[in-house]
Amino acid sequence: MALVLMAAVTLSLAAMLLAAEWTSGGFVHIDVPESFPPHPRLFLDTQEIADLKTAVGEVDWLGEYVAELTADCEKLVAEPPKLPGEGEDGNKELGKHSVNLAMAYVLTDRQEFAKLSGDILRSYIDVYPTYPITLTKGRATSAALSEAGWVIHVAAAYDLIYNSGELSGDDKAGIEANVLKLGGEVLRICNHRYRSNWRNRAMSGMAAAGFAIGDHDLIDEALNGFVDDQGRLERDGFAQHVACAVLADGTYYERSNGYHRFSVLNYTFLMEAARHSGLDLYHLEVPSHDLDAGADVERAFGPPGVKTIRCLYEMPFYNAFSDFSLAAVASAGHYSLGEGDRAIAFEAAWKIYRDPKLAWIAQRSDRKPTCGLDLAWIDPYLPAGEFSFQPDAVVGITGRHENTCTLLPSGGLTILRQSADENAACVLMTYGKYGSGHSHPDKLSIVFDAAGKQIMPEVKYGGYSGDGFLGWTKQTISHSTVTVDEVAQAPQGLEDSPWTADTPDKPVRGRPVMFHAGERLKTFRADCTAAYDGVLLDRTIALVDSVVVDFFRCRSDSDHQYDYSLQIDGMLSDAAPALSDEEPGPLSDALGYCYITNLRRAKLDGAAGELTFDVKDAPDLKLSLLPVGETELVSGLAIEGPEGEQTSTIVLRAKGQSHEYMAAIRTADADCTGCRRVEGLAEGLLGVEIVRADGSKDVVISAETSGDHTACGVSFTGQVALLRAGADGPFELIDAAE
Structure with a gap:
C-alpha cells in the first residue's frame, strides 16, 4: 500500500506540473441536457432491457450467465450481507452486489432482488457522509480509481431499481444527496486534475453519478472540466481529453497498451451514460490541440485536424504485430488483441460504429461478464467480424497504415x-x-x-x-x-x-x-x-x-x-x-x-x-x-x-x-x-x-x-x-x- 500511495502522490505532482500547458480556451464545449429521460436511463433504457430479456431466451451462453447471476442473487437474498460494508473490500463487494441484484431484478422481475439492492443503497445514506476522504481521494474505498468503480456500480443499481417501488421518496433523496452527489464530489477533486488515467476514471464516475441523478454540475465537469472565476482551467473533462489525451493518431498519451485499454473503458462508461440522455459523444468532432502532436511536434507527418474518439478504439489494432500480439511498451503487460481481455468497451463501440474489426476483437475476448453491469455493453447477436493488416488505412489524423506497415508519429x-x-x-x-x-x-x-x-x-x-x-x-x-x-x-x-x-x-x-x-x-x-x-x-x-x-x-x-x-x-x-x-x-x-x-x-x-x-x-x-x-x-x-x-x-x-x-x-x-x-x-x-x-x-x-x-x-x-x-x-x- 505504501508504494501505491507514493506512486499516486508522485504522479499527482507530475500532473500538477502540466498545469501550465492548459488553458480554458480553445476546447469544444459540450452542452449539458436541460432535462433527462425517465429511469432507467443510465446504461440501459426500457427498450434495451426488453431486448436483453428476449436475447436471454435465445442465446445459450447469455441464458447460462443470467441463470448463474440469478442463482448468486438468490444466495444473497437467503443470506443477506452485512450492511453497510466494512472497509474498502466490504464496500466494493457491496457495490457489486447492488448492481448484480438490480440487473437480476430487471431481467427476472423478481422483487426480492430489487428489495435487497435497495437495502444496500439505503444503508449508505447515513454512513457514506461520515467516511473520511483519503489522501488519494477515496471515501468508500481508498482512492479515486476504486471509488469511481464503486460509484458507477451504485449509480447503475439506483437507476435500474428506481421504479421498482422499493425506494421511497426519502430514500431517493437520501441516496442522491448523501451517496451519489457526495461520491461525484470526491471524484471531482481527484489529485490528477488533467490528462491522466486516474482523471478519466474519475470522470466516468462523475458522469455516472451525474446522469443518474440529473446533476448538471457533475455532468458539466465530467464533460467540460472545471474553470475557475479567473477563467483558468483547473480540472479537465471529456472535451479536454479528446483534444489532448487522445493523440492525433489515436494513441492514448501515456503510450501504454494497458492504460490505453483502461482509458477506453472509462471513456465508454462516460459516453454510454451521455448517450442514454441524448448526447452523442462517439461522433463529437474535436479540433487538434498542441499537445496531441505527441512526438511529431513539427507536424511533419500531418497537419492539425479534427478527430473523434473513434481513433482511440482503432489505434490498438495497428499497434499489434502480425500475430496480433502487442509489445509491452511503457507500463504494460504482455498480451494480444482481445485475448484474455474483456473487450466490453469495443463491443459497446461496435454497436455505435458497426465496424467489423470491433466485433472481431470482442469475439476474441472473454465475453463472459464479471458482473451484471457488463450486460449493458454486450450485443447478444454479435457477428464474427473481421480484421486484416492487408488494407491500407488512416488512423485518426496522422496515423498511417501502408502496405501492412504502421506509422503512429504522434504516439x-x-x-x-x-x-x-x-x-x-x-x-x-x-x-x-x-x-x-x-x-x-x-x-x-x-x-x-x-x-x-x-x-x-x-x-x-x-x-x-x-x-x-x-x-x-x-x-x-x-x-x-x-x-x-x-x-x-x-x-x-x-x-x-x-x-x-x-x-x-x-x-x-x-x-x-x-x-x-x-x-x-x-x-x-x-x-x-x-x-x-x-x-x-x-x-x-x-x-x-x-x-x-x-x-x-x-x-x-x-x-x-x-x-x-x-x-x-x-x-x-x-x-x-x-x-x-x-x-x-x-x-x-x-x-x-x-x-x-x-x-x-x-x-x-x-x-x-x-x-x-x-x-x-x-x-x-x-x-x-x-x-x-x-x-x-x-x-x-x-x-x-x-x-x-x-x-x-x-x-x-x-x-x-x-x-x-x-x-x-x-x-x-x-x-x-x-x-x-x-x-x-x-x-x-x-x-x-x-x-x-x-x-x-x-x-x-x-x-x-x-x-x-x-x-x-x-x-x-x-x-x-x-x-x-x-x-x-x-x-x-x-x-x-x-
Missing part, C-alpha cells in the same frame, strides 16, 4: 511488418514523448517479432512493487536501445523514484524522421536529442523480406561510453568469435546493470560477431553484429523472473565522442546465409550486405543525411536504399526512401 510507435501473415517478421520502434510516470526511458528501443513470438521483447516482470521495477524495468539498459555512461535516459536519469516524468520546459521525446513502406524495402528512422544532454541518438531500421537491418548512430562533442543493448527471449547457443569463460558479474553496480550476470566477453575491433540463440517455440535467432571501430561484446543473462525465467542480454560497448552500430536480425529459417558490413563507402554512409541462398545479394545503405549518394556503383537519392545483385551480376537500385 511514437512504428511497426514494419513483412506481411499480414501471422508468422511474418515484424519490428517495432518506440520513440514517443514521455507521457507520464508510466512511460519508460526507452527512446529508439526496438522489439522483434517473428514466427508468432516476440523473440526480442520488452523484458519486464510483475507490477510496481519490488526492487526490479526501479532497478530494471525503469532503466534504459533493460530495453533494446543505447544507454550512455550507464545512466538511464532522461527523465529517469539517476532518480531514485520510478515515477519520474518529464516537464513542460524540458520534454523528452524522439522525433520521427522518415517512414517508407515499399514492396521490398520497408524502413523507418527516428532520432532523439532529449535523452542525454549533448548526445544525438539516431536509429534507422529496415525490413527486407524477413531480415531486419539496424543502423544506430551516436553523436556527441564529448567522450562517452555507449552501450548498445539487445534483449532476447532465448539462450545463447553459439558465438563467433569465441567468448571468454563465464564470470558471475554483475556487469556493474549501476541500476539495471546490476541485474545482468553470467558474463562472457569478446573484442569486436572491426570484426563481425555472429551469435545464435536457442528460442523456445520458434526458430533460432541469428544476430550479425557489425559495429564500426573498437567495440566490446558482452553476453549475459538478464533479471530473473518470479518463476526463475530469464532472458539474454547482449551489450556492444564502445567509448568516444561518436560511434556507429550495425546489426542484422533474423530467424534461422530466413533466406540468409550471412550478413556483412559493406566496406569502402563514402563518409556518412553505412551498409549491410545480405547474402541469399542462391548467391544473390541485397545491400541496405543508410545515409546520415538525405541527398544524392552513390554506393556499390549505384546512385540514389534519399536516406535509405536497397540494392540487389545476382550471384555474379552488378548491383541495381531496387528502392530508395527519402
Whole structure:
C-alpha cells in the first residue's frame, strides 16, 4: 500500500506540473441536457432491457450467465450481507452486489432482488457522509480509481431499481444527496486534475453519478472540466481529453497498451451514460490541440485536424504485430488483441460504429461478464467480424497504415511488418514523448517479432512493487536501445523514484524522421536529442523480406561510453568469435546493470560477431553484429523472473565522442546465409550486405543525411536504399526512401 500511495502522490505532482500547458480556451464545449429521460436511463433504457430479456431466451451462453447471476442473487437474498460494508473490500463487494441484484431484478422481475439492492443503497445514506476522504481521494474505498468503480456500480443499481417501488421518496433523496452527489464530489477533486488515467476514471464516475441523478454540475465537469472565476482551467473533462489525451493518431498519451485499454473503458462508461440522455459523444468532432502532436511536434507527418474518439478504439489494432500480439511498451503487460481481455468497451463501440474489426476483437475476448453491469455493453447477436493488416488505412489524423506497415508519429510507435501473415517478421520502434510516470526511458528501443513470438521483447516482470521495477524495468539498459555512461535516459536519469516524468520546459521525446513502406524495402528512422544532454541518438531500421537491418548512430562533442543493448527471449547457443569463460558479474553496480550476470566477453575491433540463440517455440535467432571501430561484446543473462525465467542480454560497448552500430536480425529459417558490413563507402554512409541462398545479394545503405549518394556503383537519392545483385551480376537500385 505504501508504494501505491507514493506512486499516486508522485504522479499527482507530475500532473500538477502540466498545469501550465492548459488553458480554458480553445476546447469544444459540450452542452449539458436541460432535462433527462425517465429511469432507467443510465446504461440501459426500457427498450434495451426488453431486448436483453428476449436475447436471454435465445442465446445459450447469455441464458447460462443470467441463470448463474440469478442463482448468486438468490444466495444473497437467503443470506443477506452485512450492511453497510466494512472497509474498502466490504464496500466494493457491496457495490457489486447492488448492481448484480438490480440487473437480476430487471431481467427476472423478481422483487426480492430489487428489495435487497435497495437495502444496500439505503444503508449508505447515513454512513457514506461520515467516511473520511483519503489522501488519494477515496471515501468508500481508498482512492479515486476504486471509488469511481464503486460509484458507477451504485449509480447503475439506483437507476435500474428506481421504479421498482422499493425506494421511497426519502430514500431517493437520501441516496442522491448523501451517496451519489457526495461520491461525484470526491471524484471531482481527484489529485490528477488533467490528462491522466486516474482523471478519466474519475470522470466516468462523475458522469455516472451525474446522469443518474440529473446533476448538471457533475455532468458539466465530467464533460467540460472545471474553470475557475479567473477563467483558468483547473480540472479537465471529456472535451479536454479528446483534444489532448487522445493523440492525433489515436494513441492514448501515456503510450501504454494497458492504460490505453483502461482509458477506453472509462471513456465508454462516460459516453454510454451521455448517450442514454441524448448526447452523442462517439461522433463529437474535436479540433487538434498542441499537445496531441505527441512526438511529431513539427507536424511533419500531418497537419492539425479534427478527430473523434473513434481513433482511440482503432489505434490498438495497428499497434499489434502480425500475430496480433502487442509489445509491452511503457507500463504494460504482455498480451494480444482481445485475448484474455474483456473487450466490453469495443463491443459497446461496435454497436455505435458497426465496424467489423470491433466485433472481431470482442469475439476474441472473454465475453463472459464479471458482473451484471457488463450486460449493458454486450450485443447478444454479435457477428464474427473481421480484421486484416492487408488494407491500407488512416488512423485518426496522422496515423498511417501502408502496405501492412504502421506509422503512429504522434504516439511514437512504428511497426514494419513483412506481411499480414501471422508468422511474418515484424519490428517495432518506440520513440514517443514521455507521457507520464508510466512511460519508460526507452527512446529508439526496438522489439522483434517473428514466427508468432516476440523473440526480442520488452523484458519486464510483475507490477510496481519490488526492487526490479526501479532497478530494471525503469532503466534504459533493460530495453533494446543505447544507454550512455550507464545512466538511464532522461527523465529517469539517476532518480531514485520510478515515477519520474518529464516537464513542460524540458520534454523528452524522439522525433520521427522518415517512414517508407515499399514492396521490398520497408524502413523507418527516428532520432532523439532529449535523452542525454549533448548526445544525438539516431536509429534507422529496415525490413527486407524477413531480415531486419539496424543502423544506430551516436553523436556527441564529448567522450562517452555507449552501450548498445539487445534483449532476447532465448539462450545463447553459439558465438563467433569465441567468448571468454563465464564470470558471475554483475556487469556493474549501476541500476539495471546490476541485474545482468553470467558474463562472457569478446573484442569486436572491426570484426563481425555472429551469435545464435536457442528460442523456445520458434526458430533460432541469428544476430550479425557489425559495429564500426573498437567495440566490446558482452553476453549475459538478464533479471530473473518470479518463476526463475530469464532472458539474454547482449551489450556492444564502445567509448568516444561518436560511434556507429550495425546489426542484422533474423530467424534461422530466413533466406540468409550471412550478413556483412559493406566496406569502402563514402563518409556518412553505412551498409549491410545480405547474402541469399542462391548467391544473390541485397545491400541496405543508410545515409546520415538525405541527398544524392552513390554506393556499390549505384546512385540514389534519399536516406535509405536497397540494392540487389545476382550471384555474379552488378548491383541495381531496387528502392530508395527519402
